[in-house]
Amino acid sequence: MNCQQLAERIGEIQPGAAPGDVARLCLLLSNAVEDLSDLEDGEYLNKAWREIGLRLQAASDQHAAMTEELEDLARSDPRKFTPDQIWILIRAIKVQSQVLQFYVGNTVLEV
Template identity: 55%
Template sequence: MTCHELAKRLLELQPELSPQSVAQLTLLILNGANDPSELADEPTLLRHWHSASFRLQAAADQHAAMTDELEALAGDGPVKFEPDQIWTLLRAIKVQSQLLELYTDEPAMV
């Protein structure tokens, strides 16, 4: 199955998807499939679709939470960093690397 075919199929399954969501899900589904031809099987496609949707939503939620923490940290102004602020920055780096891994299907940090 090609990207175009998969995108068309996703829109059939969920017509209200935005073009960005279709592109994101298509990439995640194709990265998760061992062989793109296996996606022609309806149950297999649905399984990959649900998995990709869940991973995408979890990543979006985690990113939003981390953004809130970073905005709060930035509001503190230029001060000496406390240990909890450093941990916030380290968590932000980890979240960003997880998002990168989600889209590339390869480890972002070694």
């Protein structure tokens, strides 16, 4: 299976998906399997689809929560940061790293 075929399958699973979303899902699915030909099996593709969907939702939720915390932190004076605020920054770096790893092929996310 190549990327175009995978995109067509994604189009069947999620009709009306924006091209950017299809491309993103192709990347995530192709990174989630060792052999793209495994995705030719409809049952395997559906299982991988569900797993990726759950991981993506977890990463998105974690990123949204961290973004909110960072927005609150940005309104405070950095010269008066508390240890808890420093930990917020450290967690934000970790979340960003996990999201990046998710997209570049390392799908081990710590949620």
